[in-house]
Amino acid sequence: MNCDDAKQLIMAYLDGELPSEEVSRLKEHLAACTACGRELAEQQRLIGAIKALPRAPAPESLARNISAAIVARPSGTARGFAWLKRYGALAASLAIAMVAAVLIAKSHKGADATRQTKDAPENVIARKEEQADLAMTFEEAEEKLAEAKAADEAETRAAAGEDITKKKLASRALEADAIAQAPARPVFDLVIEADSPSKCLDDLAEFLRGRGVNIVGKISSRRSVLFADLSRPSVGTEYETERFAADRRTDIIDQIVQSGKFRLAKPHKRGRPGEAASRAQLEQGDALPALEAAQEATRRSTLAILVVNRPAAEPPVAAEADAPAAEAADRGIPEPTQPDTQ
Amino acid sequence: MERRSVNDALDDVVLIQRCRRGDTDAFGALVERYQDDLFNGIYRMVGNYQDSADIAQDVFLKAYQAIDSFRGRASFYTWIYRIAVNTCISRHRSLAARKANLHVPLATAGEDGAPDCDPPAPGPQPHQEAENREEYARAEEALAKLPEDYRIVVVLRDIEGYNYAEMAAMLDCSQGTIKSRLYRAREMLRAMLA
Numbered sequence: 001m002n003c004d005d006a007k008q009l010i011m012a013y014l015d016g017e018l019p020s021e022e023v024s025r026l027k028e029h030l031a032a033c034t035a036c037g038r039e040l041a042e043q044q045r046l047i048g049a050i051k052a053l054p055r056a057p058a059p060e061s062l063a064r065n066i067s068a069a070i071v072a073r074p075s076g077t078a079r080g081f082a083w084l085k086r087y088g089a090l091a092a093s094l095a096i097a098m099v100a101a102v103l104i105a106k107s108h109k110g111a112d113a114t115r116q117t118k119d120a121p122e123n124v125i126a127r128k129e130e131q132a133d134l135a136m137t138f139e140e141a142e143e144k145l146a147e148a149k150a151a152d153e154a155e156t157r158a159a160a161g162e163d164i165t166k167k168k169l170a171s172r173a174l175e176a177d178a179i180a181q182a183p184a185r186p187v188f189d190l191v192i193e194a195d196s197p198s199k200c201l202d203d204l205a206e207f208l209r210g211r212g213v214n215i216v217g218k219i220s221s222r223r224s225v226l227f228a229d230l231s232r233p234s235v236g237t238e239y240e241t242e243r244f245a246a247d248r249r250t251d252i253i254d255q256i257v258q259s260g261k262f263r264l265a266k267p268h269k270r271g272r273p274g275e276a277a278s279r280a281q282l283e284q285g286d287a288l289p290a291l292e293a294a295q296e297a298t299r300r301s302t303l304a305i306l307v308v309n310r311p312a313a314e315p316p317v318a319a320e321a322d323a324p325a326a327e328a329a330d331r332g333i334p335e336p337t338q339p340d341t342q
Numbered sequence: 343m344e345r346r347s348v349n350d351a352l353d354d355v356v357l358i359q360r361c362r363r364g365d366t367d368a369f370g371a372l373v374e375r376y377q378d379d380l381f382n383g384i385y386r387m388v389g390n391y392q393d394s395a396d397i398a399q400d401v402f403l404k405a406y407q408a409i410d411s412f413r414g415r416a417s418f419y420t421w422i423y424r425i426a427v428n429t430c431i432s433r434h435r436s437l438a439a440r441k442a443n444l445h446v447p448l449a450t451a452g453e454d455g456a457p458d459c460d461p462p463a464p465g466p467q468p469h470q471e472a473e474n475r476e477e478y479a480r481a482e483e484a485l486a487k488l489p490e491d492y493r494i495v496v497v498l499r500d501i502e503g504y505n506y507a508e509m510a511a512m513l514d515c516s517q518g519t520i521k522s523r524l525y526r527a528r529e530m531l532r533a534m535l536a
Contacts, residue, residue, distance in 0.1 A: 051501065062398055062399060066399055069403050
């Protein structure tokens with residue numbers, strides 16, 4: 001590998017996008033070339049500077065504005081966000097205490113002491129309780145405030161623990177429902193057709209291993225299925241182990257489709273994961289997202305590809321000679337060009 | 343942003359199911375969870391604090407209105423971030439004249455109305471902290487000066503952590519275009535920061 005080649009690959013290497021065989025070659029070159037080593041360090045420093053930029057927190061008014069916009073929708077009978085109102089309930093209790101204190105101070109004059117506090121923002125919520133509370137003493141108001149605070153704190157604690165139990169039970173119930181509705185057949189990420197499914201499985205396994213994917217197993221009896229583990233890199237790759245395998249799944253499926261080596265079974269369109277009939281049946285109702293979430297918990301790291309026999313009338317698959325070009329295009333390296341001037 | 347756990351993803355599914363049944367509080371919980379990350383990503387793409395707040399509000403409202411169309415194939419955050427990218431791009435096309443002149447570097451904000459943010463963990467010495475702030479301000483200025491197409495790919499890759507395939511899907515272009523654009527963007531940043 002020469003320095004020009006190396007410079008082309010350094011960016012993809014730092015981004016974790018370089019195939020394993022290229023990583024080894026690049027590392028060999030970097031070990032021997034100080035100029036490219038400096039290039040690597042400079043790119044790494046630049047990326048680090050961008051990643052280290054201070055985070056901009058959302059404005060405090062953002063959630064309130066979103067809540068107001070949802071409530072204001074013409075079709076909506078929606079209420080605003082309860083977590084904003086939790087603070088409003090406490091403010092309402094404070095308003096009650098304020099109103100009671102003012103009334104007591106002016107009780108002998110008979111003045112409408114509520115007028116000056118009526119328009120305070122807190123009283124918008126307290127207004128309904130105002131009439132009933134006019135005779136309340138200050139001590140009673142204090143008591144009510146303490147009760148409201150305690151209720152608010154309890155609600156906050158429950159919300160923070162966020163009925164974790166309830167949520168987990170709810171999500172497990174959804175999972176159980178979805179799994180119960182699912183047909184016995186597994187849901188495949190891709191369905192490929194080939195003249196010889198078992199040979200195609202071997203080609204597919206080799207293709208995926210070359211991209212750093214762990215092959216878990218192949219079945220070649222009644223069905224030809226390949227399972228790959230997307231969560232753990234094969235030896236020698238730089239692939240992050242923390243990434244969601246769903247993201248990796250999309251990437252791998254994209255590479256398989258774009259390689260031109262494998263033919264998607266009809267009627268599945270190019271570029272979309274082949275959807276077996278079992279998945280199509282799940283499109284009804286809410287089962288699909290729940291099933292996907294449920295399956296993600298266990299299938300998040302698994303890629304499942306089914307290979308079926310190509311129907312006899314279909315023409316043969318594209319020639320092998322096209323594959324290297326397609327593969328090279330898939331791993332396309334950017335041409336260094338002069339940056340635009342502003 | 344940090345990738346969320348499987349439990350968080352399951353929580354999101356439950357919240358989204360509740361949103362679909364008209365539970366606004368559930369959507370509020372999603373806003374509370376993701377507003378900071380989303381706002382930060384938008385701010386880095388757009389470079390203007392007030393515009394970023396408007397866009398973030400717009401994005402969440404669009405997500406609320408379109409919640410039935412979320413299929414769960416990507417994470418909820420990726421879905422709303424994609425809405426954000428598209429919204430930023432269309433806004434840029436209609437507000438091109440405003441985009442550059444109102445940028446307030448976040449690393450030195452406070453004087454110009456945008457609130458201070460928490461700086462990343464600095465070294466113990468005050469002068470080192472000042473140097474870090476200056477370095478962040480330079481990097482921030484350089485990022486803001488990039489043409490938007492180049493700035494977006496840097497934000498998607500180095501701030502949001504998306505891979506080339508995800509970026510290509512979000513921006514509806516090839517991975518080759520992503521790689522090329524990212525390479526040029528980084529070369530421009532290096533030239534500005536040299």
